[in-house]
Amino acid sequence: xxxxxxxxxxxxxxxxxxxxxxxxxxxxxxAVAVIGANGAGKSxxxxxxxxxIRAAPDMIRFDGEAIGGIRPPKIVARGITMVPEGxxxxxxxxxxxxxxxxxxxxxxxxxxxxxxxxxxxMLAERRSQRSTSLSGGQQQxxxxxxxxxxxxxxxLCDEISLGLAxxxxxxxxxRLPTIVAEGTAVVVVEQDVMQALAASNYLYCLQEGxxxxxxxxxSLDREAIKAAYFGV
Amino acid sequence: xxxxxVIIQGxxxxxxxxxxxxxxxxxxxxxxxxxxxxxxLIVVAAYFAYFTMQxxxxxxxxxxxxxxxxxxxxxxxxxxxxxxFALGDDLPPLLVTFGLSVIIQNVLLIFFTxxxxxxxxxAIEMASWxxxxxxxxxxxxxxxxxxAVAIIGGLQLVFYRTTLGRAFRATSDDPAIAQxxxxxxxxxxALAMALSLAVVAxxxxxxxxxxxxxxxxxxxxxxxxFEAVIMGGLGSLWGTLxxxxxxxxxxxxxxxxNVGLPFTxxxxxxxxxxxxxxxxxxxxxxx
Numbered sequence: 276x277x278x279x280x281x282x283x284x285x286x287x288x289x290x291x292x293x294x295x296x297x298x299x300x301x302x303x304x305x306a307v308a309v310i311g312a313n314g315a316g317k318s319x320x321x322x323x324x325x326x327x328i329r330a331a332p333d334m335i336r337f338d339g340e341a342i343g344g345i346r347p348p349k350i351v352a353r354g355i356t357m358v359p360e361g362x363x364x365x366x367x368x369x370x371x372x373x374x375x376x377x378x379x380x381x382x383x384x385x386x387x388x389x390x391x392x393x394x395x396x397m398l399a400e401r402r403s404q405r406s407t408s409l410s411g412g413q414q415q416x417x418x419x420x421x422x423x424x425x426x427x428x429x430x431l432c433d434e435i436s437l438g439l440a441x442x443x444x445x446x447x448x449x450r451l452p453t454i455v456a457e458g459t460a461v462v463v464v465e466q467d468v469m470q471a472l473a474a475s476n477y478l479y480c481l482q483e484g485x486x487x488x489x490x491x492x493x494s495l496d497r498e499a500i501k502a503a504y505f506g507v
Numbered sequence: 508x509x510x511x512x513v514i515i516q517g518x519x520x521x522x523x524x525x526x527x528x529x530x531x532x533x534x535x536x537x538x539x540x541x542x543x544x545x546x547x548l549i550v551v552a553a554y555f556a557y558f559t560m561q562x563x564x565x566x567x568x569x570x571x572x573x574x575x576x577x578x579x580x581x582x583x584x585x586x587x588x589x590x591x592f593a594l595g596d597d598l599p600p601l602l603v604t605f606g607l608s609v610i611i612q613n614v615l616l617i618f619f620t621x622x623x624x625x626x627x628x629x630a631i632e633m634a635s636w637x638x639x640x641x642x643x644x645x646x647x648x649x650x651x652x653x654x655a656v657a658i659i660g661g662l663q664l665v666f667y668r669t670t671l672g673r674a675f676r677a678t679s680d681d682p683a684i685a686q687x688x689x690x691x692x693x694x695x696x697a698l699a700m701a702l703s704l705a706v707v708a709x710x711x712x713x714x715x716x717x718x719x720x721x722x723x724x725x726x727x728x729x730x731x732x733f734e735a736v737i738m739g740g741l742g743s744l745w746g747t748l749x750x751x752x753x754x755x756x757x758x759x760x761x762x763x764x765n766v767g768l769p770f771t772x773x774x775x776x777x778x779x780x781x782x783x784x785x786x787x788x789x790x791x792x793x794x
Contacts, residue, residue: 351689
């Protein structure tokens with residue numbers, strides 16, 4: 276049975292419909308990429324899964340249970356955590372406090388403050404600095420670490436490459452296999468197609484709120500991805 | 508010597524104002540809610556203490572054992588049952604707490620009439636330490652000031668040294684993301700209101716021992732609280748203490764010039780601070 280099942284998910288912002296029946300599934304220990312151009316509905320999909328946008332109960336099933344429409348704090352408690360787009364660190368908290376916030380729920384699992392600082396060693400020496408004093412890449416590491424501290428079974432990453440230098444992006448993506456190896460399934464939402472393909476086992480391509488293409492990342496034809504991405 | 512006495516009185520009174528202000532500042536800091544009913548809730552705490560004293564036959568300070576948890580619980584319920592629904596925009600919280608203020612005053616009037624009441628603390632009200640033949644300092648104002656400093660120090664510890672304080676600050680920074688990290692905002696806001704009203708309860712008992720109160724005493728206390736917060740600078744608890752002390756000093760000196768002048772002098776000091784240093788003495792909130 277899949278860890279996460281999204282069934283014909285629809286989503287609206289007022290009168291505007293952002294998703295038209297999106298379905299996807301994520302197995303335990305899998306890395307799934309969701310790609311698509313701006314406005315394709317990638318972020319909306321993630322926000323619906325974590326409960327920031329309302330969905331009917333059966334549209335989202337986690338571990339066999341219908342979780343659509345449940346409020347975000349309860350979703351986190353069940354084991355889905357999101358790294359939000361644009362990092363959104365708590366500005367008045369130190370690096371260590373930001374990380375600890377994620378661990379406040381006390382969900383058991385492999386990720387502790389020590390383990391997160393081992394994964395991102397450059398954060399260890401900056402742990403008592405304000406989170407806003409870090410570089411963009413380091414802030415992204417804090418954001419990922421903060422989410423990991425809640426020991427999620429499913430980690431959702433919303434555009435973690437956004438605004439970062441390619442070398443920094445590579446550095447961050449190199450840590451994903453370590454996270455997956457600990458038994459956490461990962462969904463990365465990306466505009467960077469190459470990075471998404473390399474980091475995932477399975478890939479979905481969204482366009483204007485619909486899944487246009489899906490398949491094992493290794494088997495997908497580049498031309499088909501290009502067509503689905505740009506809609507040509 | 509008279510002058511020294513006035514200064515000391517002012518400083519000690521300022522501690523009380525700082526307590527009013529700390530409660531206001533705390534909930535504004537955590538949830539951007541300006542509580543217009545704050546003063547009326549202070550008065551509610553005073554009435555609560557008044558009847559607790561009668562029912563249990565205890566003094567005002569002993570009554571705090573009952574009053575503080577009860578008023579804190581009232582704060583929690585008020586936040587979860589009403590104020591949480593008003594949050595999110597600037598205007599609704601103002602309107603709702605303004606309405607609440609009017610309702611509280613009139614309910615108090617219906618049940619307790621317009622009679623002035625006071626909490627009697629007994630001999631301690633008159634007790635004083637005599638330093639020189641013409642300089643005596645009341646024991647009660649000193650206790651009041653020490654308690655105020657201790658409470659503000661305690662709040663500072665809660666904010667910067669505890670898990671709850673961390674959650675307060677995170678929610679204040681970004682409520683939507685705090686929820687994504689598993690923090691129940693509704694609960695955190697209610698805890699902040701409970702903590703604010705626990706402080707209010709202590710302040711309410713001290714003020715009601717000091718002067719008489721009636722159902723319409725709240726708005727005046729609210730003004731004192733606001734003035735102390737603004738003079739101290741938003742978001743800084745020690746600044747709030749400084750603002751309270753400054754207000755107390757101004758009122759005390761004003762009263763020295765003319766018995767009718769203390770409140771006016773306080774307002775004038777407030778306006779002067781606004782003109783000279785609009786961000787307050789020790790601002791922490793920038794931008």
